[in-house]
Amino acid sequence: MHELTSAGPESVVELEGVSFGYRAGMRVLEDVSLSVGAGEFVAIAGPNGGGKTTLLRLVLGLERPTSGAVRVFGAPAGKAAAGGRIGYLPQRARLVGEAPVTVREVVSTGRLAPAGIWGPLRRADRDAVADAIETVGLTARADAPLRTLSGGMQQRALIAKALASEPTLLALDEPTTGVDAASQESLGLLLEELREQFGVTILYVSHEFGAVEHVVDRIVLVRGGIVYDGPPSGLPGVWHDPSHQHDHGHA
Amino acid sequence: MLDLEFMRLALATGAVVGLLAPAVGFFLVERKASLIGDGLGHVAFAGVALGYLLGISPVLTALVAAVVGALSIEWLRSRGGAAGDQALALVFYTGIAAGVVLVSRAGALNVSLFQFLFGSILTVTRNDFWTVLVLGAGALATIAVLFRGLVATVLDEEGSRVAGVPVTRLNVVVAVLAALTVAVSMRIVGILLIAALMVLPVIAANRVAWSLRSTFALSMGLGVSSVLAGLCIAYYADTPPGGTIVLVAAATFAFCAAGSALVRRA
Numbered sequence: 138m139h140e141l142t143s144a145g146p147e148s149v150v151e152l153e154g155v156s157f158g159y160r161a162g163m164r165v166l167e168d169v170s171l172s173v174g175a176g177e178f179v180a181i182a183g184p185n186g187g188g189k190t191t192l193l194r195l196v197l198g199l200e201r202p203t204s205g206a207v208r209v210f211g212a213p214a215g216k217a218a219a220g221g222r223i224g225y226l227p228q229r230a231r232l233v234g235e236a237p238v239t240v241r242e243v244v245s246t247g248r249l250a251p252a253g254i255w256g257p258l259r260r261a262d263r264d265a266v267a268d269a270i271e272t273v274g275l276t277a278r279a280d281a282p283l284r285t286l287s288g289g290m291q292q293r294a295l296i297a298k299a300l301a302s303e304p305t306l307l308a309l310d311e312p313t314t315g316v317d318a319a320s321q322e323s324l325g326l327l328l329e330e331l332r333e334q335f336g337v338t339i340l341y342v343s344h345e346f347g348a349v350e351h352v353v354d355r356i357v358l359v360r361g362g363i364v365y366d367g368p369p370s371g372l373p374g375v376w377h378d379p380s381h382q383h384d385h386g387h388a
Numbered sequence: 389m390l391d392l393e394f395m396r397l398a399l400a401t402g403a404v405v406g407l408l409a410p411a412v413g414f415f416l417v418e419r420k421a422s423l424i425g426d427g428l429g430h431v432a433f434a435g436v437a438l439g440y441l442l443g444i445s446p447v448l449t450a451l452v453a454a455v456v457g458a459l460s461i462e463w464l465r466s467r468g469g470a471a472g473d474q475a476l477a478l479v480f481y482t483g484i485a486a487g488v489v490l491v492s493r494a495g496a497l498n499v500s501l502f503q504f505l506f507g508s509i510l511t512v513t514r515n516d517f518w519t520v521l522v523l524g525a526g527a528l529a530t531i532a533v534l535f536r537g538l539v540a541t542v543l544d545e546e547g548s549r550v551a552g553v554p555v556t557r558l559n560v561v562v563a564v565l566a567a568l569t570v571a572v573s574m575r576i577v578g579i580l581l582i583a584a585l586m587v588l589p590v591i592a593a594n595r596v597a598w599s600l601r602s603t604f605a606l607s608m609g610l611g612v613s614s615v616l617a618g619l620c621i622a623y624y625a626d627t628p629p630g631g632t633i634v635l636v637a638a639a640t641f642a643f644c645a646a647g648s649a650l651v652r653r654a
Contacts (some may be wrong), residue, residue, distance in 0.1 A: 197550045215549075225550045237420050238543065239599045246540035250551040254537030254558070282598050302551065 149306055149338045150170045152194055155205035157191060165191045167362045171206070175305075179330065180346045190228060192359055193310055193342050196267065197225060209306070222250050224304030226295055228311045228342075240286070240294045241279045241301040244269055247301035248289040250374075269301040270294075272327070289320035296324070300331075306338045307331065313348055321348040328352065393414050398509040398576065398619055398629070401517045404524040405573045405585070406615030410593075410607035411531055413586030415562045417594070424461060425583030426569045427476060431457030431483035432646055433462035435571075437490035444502060446520070448569060450579075459485060462563040466556065468609045469629045482503050490641070500577050507578035507630030509622060520572045533562065539600060578630035585611060585637060594643040595648040610640050 144357045157166045166266045173179050183189045189242050194200045196206050198215020204286040207214040223264040224247070243290040245258060270279050283291055292312070299307060313321045324349040331337040332352075341349055346356070350369050357367035358372075367370060377387075391396050416424055432548030435453025457479060464475040491497055503511050531538065540548045541558045549555045566586070575581045593607035618633030625632070 197546075199546055199549065223550055225547055229546070236594060237597045237599055237603055242539070242600050243543065245536070246543055246548070247551070249537065249540050249548065249553050252536075254540075254553060256533060264544060268621065273640060280599070290551075298547075 140309045147175050149175050150340070151206075151208040151237045152192075153206045155195060155202045155207060157188075157195060157200060157202050164184075164361070166195075166359075169359075169363055171338065171363060171366070173338060175338055176332060177355065177356060178332050178349075178353045179329065179341065180349060180353040180358045181342045181359060182344060182346055183296070183342060185344060187316075187360040188362075189342050189344075189359040190310055190378065193308055193340060196340065197308060209305060211315075221305035222260055222302050224299035224302055224307045226299045226307075226309045226312055228314070237282045237284065238296070239280050240270060240275055241266065243283055243294055244297045244301050247298035250302040265303060268303050269297040272295045272300055274323075283304045288315050289317045292316050292320065296327070303338065306340070308342075310342045311344070312341070313343060313345065325349045325352060389620070394510055394512065395623060397497055397508045397512045397514065397517050399616060400575050400602075401512050402487060402615040402619050402629075402633075403612055404520050405569075405576050406447055406612035407608050408527055409569055409573055409577075409582065409585040410525045410589040410611035411528060411604070412562070413590050414607055415538055415542055416566060416642040417587055417590040419449055419545075421599035422587045422591075423583065424458075424476075425570065427461065427480040429499065429582050430480045430487070431522070432567075432570045433505070434483045434576065435487075435491065436501070436574070437487045437494060437496070439498040440494040440501075441490050447516075450504075451571035452484075454570045455564055458558065458563035458567040462559055466559065470607060474558050475641045477636070480619040487624070488544070503578075504574050504629045505578050505580050507574075507581065507633075508631050508641060509576075509578050516575055520575075521567055523572050527568055530561065531564065534558065538562065547594050557563065576619075576629060577633055578628075581630040581634045586636040586638040587612070588641050589614060592637075592644040594642040595641075608642075610637070614640055 152169055152171040155166060155169045156164060158164045168191065181189045188355070191200065195202055196209060196214055198209070201215075209223070247269070248258065248262050248266055249327060250256055251265075260264070267276075267279070270276055273296055275290065275293055275297065278286060278290065280311050283294060286294065292315070296312070297305060297308070316324070328341070328349060329338055329352045332339060341353065346353065353369060355367060356365065356372055357363055409438035413425060416422055431449040431455040433550035436446040439449035439452065442449070449529050460479055461476060464479070491501060509652050525556060536554055537558055538561070540551075541555050545555055569586065570579070570582050573585065577585050590603070590606040593608055594605045597603035614637040616635040619629055621627065621636070622629040622632040
């Protein structure tokens with residue numbers, strides 16, 4: 138066994154020499170190594186097409202690396218691990234177009250990891266669902282059809298879904314896209330609280346992280362590989378402005 | 389009408405089919421695969437033809453063919469992309485072409501084949517009824533037990549995968565249930581129209597329901613009423629049952645769509 142570089146045995150997410158391409162000969166990520174410790178709040182940033190969503194999908198086990206290894210809670214990514222649970226908010230959250238579905242029904246589907254798929258939800262699971270809805274401030278609209286809610290409220294319902302499993306690792310992909318400024322700010326506060334109170338590890342993928350810049354511990358800049366990994370304060374100035382996402386600092 | 393044994397059997401069998409078809413169709417519609425039932429009908433047709441050729445029960449061979457078809461479609465679907473769509477077309481048309489050739493070899497291009505294509509009231513036997521009841525009850529019980537997992541998979545397949553839900557196995561369950569529905573509904577609605585009964589009550593319910601549960605329950609209610617009303621009309625008007633049932637279901641959809649449009653405008 139060789140020593141892991143940074144967070145050691147406490148690390149929740151561990152990538153070692155990971156390369157990945159969607160087709161042979163095409164590389165989205167090259168030789169990426171990353172270690173995220175328990176309770177860390179990490180923003181994964183970078184230009185569109187730079188591979189930040191791919192990095193997250195590798196962590197979630199939705200893609201398999203071409204080479205290298207990805208471990209989450211000490212087990213290979215995508216394999217069930219006893220050490221923790223993942224809450225996941227996908228990009229461009231796929232709402233059900235035509236189908237009527239209530240906030241409570243959507244959030245309940247996030248409770249499958251602890252509750253299993255057999256039979257109806259038990260009392261404790263229904264309470265956890267209600268708690269998640271309350272956390273995002275949608276209790277009054279819990280039984281309203283999702284399609285009657287505003288974009289910001291729909292996004293909050295989907296965040297409640299990610300929280301319903303009481304995750305120890307929360308993975309958010311572009312959570313502020315199409316969301317108004319007030320909702321972005323309350324999301325920042327909510328994430329800060331989750332980290333402080335429950336020690337939740339957070340991976341926050343975005344090309345724009347103004348809403349959370351003051352609370353994140355680390356920013357990881359991804360552009361085919363990791364081009365920066367450190368505190369937000371050490372970030373090259375040009376990256377603070379999201380309009381400057383062209384060729385810069387590719388080592 | 390109810391004095392007649394064949395009519396009682398048709399109505400009882402139809403009631404099971406009317407509950408089952410939308411219950412399974414619900415999961416196809418919500419994941420935007422409404423037309424898969426139609427394709428499975430094509431494949432089941434090849435199965436019926438094979439049954440005639442081999443001289444064994446066409447329902448049995450149709451069930452086997454539809455299950456094989458459903459599993460290959462699910463396998464192609466899981467690979468995704470445009471190639472998947474084209475491969476579906478390949479499966480469907482191969483199914484119906486094989487059906488036509490096999491049925492002609494068996495010398496069965498006749499009335500009894502028409503019963504499978506368009507449904508028939510007269511031909512439902514006691515054995516048919518018990519087969520449909522047992523398989524239908526089993527399928528509905530499976531859906532009831534796995535309901536939350538199936539719903540989560542339909543709403544967000546990748547999210548469910550991340551949560552450790554056995555998505556692939558649940559998709560196979562839906563595929564097999566769809567094949568089963570096609571096979572047991574052939575006698576009443578017919579191969580060419582069974583898909584309509586899986587889809588129309590669900591999209592009608594989508595217009596007026598307020599939640600997934602109400603959509604599910606309402607679509608089963610609309611399904612069973614369409615079948616029973618359609619069979620009664622077919623009996624008195626001497627029309628083919630499959631076509632009559634589907635026209636009733638289509639009228640129900642038009643009614644629900646118009647109603648919801650009026651309510652939204654108000």
